[in-house]
Structure formats: C-alpha cells, structure tokens
Amino acid sequence: MIREPGVLFWGIVFPILMSLGLGLAFTKKKDVIVSIAVIGKEDKQAMKKDTLSFTGDFLPHMQAEPTRDKDGNRTFTLFAPDEKLGNTTFIFREMNWNKALVLLKRGNLNLVLDEDKGKPVYHFDPVNPEAQLAYLKLTRVFGMKAHEPGKENQEIKPLMVQGTRYIDFLVPGLIAMGIMMSCMWGISYGIIEKRNRKLLRRMIATPIKKSYFLVSLITVRFVMNLTEGGLLFLFSWMAFGISIQGSIMALLALFIAGNIAFAGLSILISCHTSNTEIGNGLINLVVMPMMVLSGIFFSYHNFPEWSIPFIRKLPLTMMADGLRSVFIEGAGMMDVAMPVLVMTMTGIICFSVGLKIFKWH
C-alpha cells in the first residue's frame, strides 16, 4: 500500500472525503427552514392571469417579525417550535411573481403564497416532496385543515412552471460537468500520459512552439465539447422537453468561457509531471470537490451558509449557475457577463502560468 499511494487514496481517503462532503449537505438538520414567497399586493403588472392580489395584512396578524430588504419588500420570520418533530423557521418574503418563479427554479423557495377572499392560496409543484411538506407545515401554523386526498381543494394551485423539474435543474449542470471532465481528463491526463510515455520528448526535436501544441489540444477539445454538449441537449430536448429560455449568445459565451477556464486549469495541472499517478491525483483533487460542491446533482444551498460564498466562486459553479440561468431563467448576455469574464480570466491566467513552466519531458 505504501508503494501504491493511489490505492491508499482511493481506497481509504477518498470514501471518507466523499462521506464528509455529502454528509455536510444531507445530514438532517435539527431546525428546518421553509422559504415562502408572498405575492405583494402592489404587483399588479407582473401578475399572471390565474393569480389574485394579496392584501399584505395577512402575515402581521401572525405576530411574525417584519424586516425590509434593500428593495423595501417585507420579510417575515416565524419560528414554530416542536420538540418531537423538530423546529421550523418560516421565512416569508414579499416579492413579485417574476422573482418568485426565478427563485423557485433555482431551488431557493419551497412554495408561493397568495390570497383569495381572505384565504391563503398555495402555489407549489405537487410532485416535489419538500414543497408538499412546506404546505402541510404551513397549514398547521395557520391553524387550517390540510388537503384531504380525494376531496376538491381550491387552496392548492399546482405550479407546473417549465424549469422547475429536477431534469431542468440537472441538464445544464451535466453540460457544465461534461466540459470540465472532458478538459481535465482529455487535456490534462492526455499531456501527462504522453509525457510519461516519452511521446512529448520527441517534440523537443521539432521547431513547434509549446503554445501551438497546447492551443491545438485545446481547440480539438473545444470541438469535441461542442459536439458532446449539443448531443446531450438534443437528447434532453427530445426525451424531456428541455428548452433554452434565454439568449443563445449568452449560452455560447458561457460555453466558450467555461472551456477556456477548464482548459487553462488543465494546462496548469499537467505542465510538469510525467507521473500518471500524481497526475491522476492532481486532477481528482480539482475535479472531485467541484463535482460534489458545485450544485450539479443537488443545490449547493444544502451546504452550510458559511461555505456558500466560496462554492459560488468555483469555476464549475459559475458555469453551472450561468447555464441554468440561460436555460431556465431566460438570462441574457448582461446577466452572464460577470461569470463569463471571471472564467475567461481564470483560464487565461492558468494557461499563461502553465505555458511558462511547461516541460516537454
């Protein structure tokens, strides 16, 4: 085992790290937080035809603690203690329908609360178990009867908005992850393996510049990523009805920036070592944490609050969030300008450093 440190890492250390990461995300917390959007009565412009105005007076009656956010919208927090089933903190946030839908698609909300003739109306995805639980807890807090199966219920309005399914969340993340894996293993491991097999050594005898060689690898990988991403999208569109609600130019910009970021990173990782075990380890050191943390398979909001600012800055998170915003939130070029810029700069800096210290052998 000492002579095969890879075995030590994959057999012992890696499972522990995975348990730690996933455990942090999914360990049942004592206190549950339920986020609810409350449609404000001022929001007449953004109303959909099936929604009603909301008085805004409903919640103060519950003696919740009101605060105002930077836009002046009210936020109410209600703490419902329960020794047996766990405490619940309800966060009611007043907002318009557009914002509510965006947050719903991002997984930041559990349901949307509206009002009809003095009675609450609950808008949520009925197949979402977390949303169902939020509804049941809320009805208890309001002192009202929950829906009984088989009986007509006017207070529940199923919310079947395109972009709120799990598959809508998953596909952009998979495209982002595909780009990362393709670059890291295709470029990085490819270079290390060639160096290990002394294939790169032969390049010393030619006048080819290192930059030309590296750019050619990146270009090939870019074309392959375009094909793979396109095929994945095509399949998702045909099988699940996935569509792109935002700007195609924004999507392209994100795609290019993501490729630049991961290509640069892969050059930096592979610039020196010829040992495939070390290369394997380095690549996994970069790839595995991002796969777990970056919100590919589940929202990164499951992780502790203190880690969220760090997670958001990871290249894979930026790319996945950016792609999701284009796919399901209708984002345009201005919305993705910052992540595009950051990812591009990351890639250029990593590539420049990697090129400077690149060794053929």
Place this chain on the structure above:
Amino acid sequence: MTNHLPVIEVKNVFKSFKTVHAVRGVSLSIKPGQFVGILGPNGAGKTTLVEMIEGIQKPDRGDIRILGKIWKGNENYLRRMIGLSLQETQFIDKLRVSETLILFASFFQLGKDRAEEVMTLTGLKEKHKAYVVNLSGGQRQRLALAIALLNNPRIMLLDEPTTGLDPNARREIWAILQKLKEQSQTSLVLTTHYMEEAAQLCEYIIIMDQGVILREGSLDDLLGRDRERKTLDELFIELTGRQLDA
C-alpha cells in the same frame, strides 16, 4: 571557409545528477559531413552527452556550440538544422506510418511529398498504411530515422538507433545511414555500445566510460595501422579492464 568550421563543438562539459557525475570534462569537435560514433557501455554518459548536444539537458559547466551558435536564443534555428532519434523510440500508436511522417513534416512546414521521400529512403513505402502499433522493432527504428531525416538536417543525432534489434534489422539501418553518407553532407553523431556498428559506420570513434573520453580517433588510430589490437572490445578491455558489452 565556413565549411571547415566544426558543426558541433563541445568544450569541457560537465553534468551531474545528484551524486552521479554523468559527464566529466568532455571536449569534442565534429566536422561537416563527418560520421562520429560515441562508443561505450551502459552508464558511460553517452546519452547525457548527446542530450546536452541536442539541447534537452543543460550542462552544469562548459560550452556547447552547434553550427557556431549556443542553444539559448537560437532554438528555433537550430531545431531546423538537427535531426534526432532518441533512445526510446515512442510514437502515437493509433497513427499510421504516413500520418506520423506527415504530422512531423508539418512541424517543419514540409508537405506530404517530403514524407513520401523519406518513406522511400527508409524502405517504409509498403508500410505506409500500417498503424505504428503494428510495426516491428526494426520498422519502428526506421520510422524514427525517417522522422529524423524529414528536415534534411545538417546534423543527425542518433542515440543507440539499433539497440534491441536483430542483426538483419540492424544491417538495414546501417544501409540507410551509409546511403545517407554517400548522398549528403549531413554530419552524424551516433551513440552505441556495439563496436561493430561504430566500426562499420563511423570514420571517427570516441570511446567513453564513466563520463570521460578514454580514447578517440579513426579506426586505424584506435586499433593501430597493423591492427595490433583486433577489435575495439580488446581496446576497451585494455583501457578499463572490462568488456564493452559487460
């Protein structure tokens, strides 16, 4: 006048790797069109010396000039002047012979025509469609030689080009090199631990062991005009007390 200037000049070069002194104070000079063999057992420092001449390694001390130029700042020019075949011949297995040659030709901005020329020169024409992974040891070595010849180099550096080959394959390589000698002014530096190879191909032989040059000269100089010593191996035993192939 420039024709008489050495193509390679090595002056008092040293190279060590941690505690191993691979090359210790080696000096040599190679003329245009000259075929020079560096003969010595494994671990003599031949490969390290040639790698320093090739620009792959940098000497700890001493000076190396190729065509009157040092490597630093002249890499682009010198790479176009040198043809190289390294000790461990590795290629991309999933490329064909023709594709490999066309790829390397493109690095020198040469076209398919040149690739075909060297294929003919090295007897690989009938194997042009074969995948590299399916080539025999001798064929791979011929491919290595073909790549080294692509840019019509003024200097060829071949590091143990026939190690591991059977006698027939070895003779095929010798035939190609002898033809090259007849047809061009290319200078050749060949490292080998086969005395027969050095004797057959090279007009000037440098015997190395443990990082130093023990003896150098033409075959007549080394073996004596009357062949007082029958073989280079006997000379080597005389110099070191060991056999060349030990």
